[in-house]
Amino acid sequence: MTFALQPWVSTTRAEHGMVLLNEATGRYWQLNGTAALVLSALLDGVPQQEAARRLAERYQHVHAEQxxxxxxxxxxxxxxARLVATA
Structure with a gap:
């Protein structure tokens, strides 16, 4: 499965994560550092399972299932939230 942001979504890095802006509605979402790490990996083409493995590896107190x-x-x-498209 591939991930892409919808064309109307823009991003910016923040001090502790990432902000996603839906330019069509003006709504925004603030992602913490962990969510930003996962979303960045998914947008780079990393499969969900690999993103989860990286998450568990980085935060060793997090079990693979979690x-x-x-x-x-x-x-x-x-x-x-209709922020991403998947194929």
């Missing part, structure tokens, strides 16, 4: 759940939750939230 990391996979967290990545899936983030992806579902981004889809519901």
């Amino acid at each position: 990391a996979a759940d967290d990545v899936a939750t983030l992806v579902a939230s981004l889809r519901r």
Whole structure:
């Protein structure tokens, strides 16, 4: 599965993460550093499973199952907000 931001979404890095702006509605979403790390990996073509593995590796107190759940939750939230397109 490939990820891409919708054409109407712009991003900017923030001190502790990333901000996504829906230019069509003016709504924005602030991602913490962990979510920004995962989204960046997904946008670079990394599969969800690999993004979860990297998350668990970086934050060793996070178990692999929890990391996979967290990545899936983030992806579902981004889809519901219509910020990303997947193929």
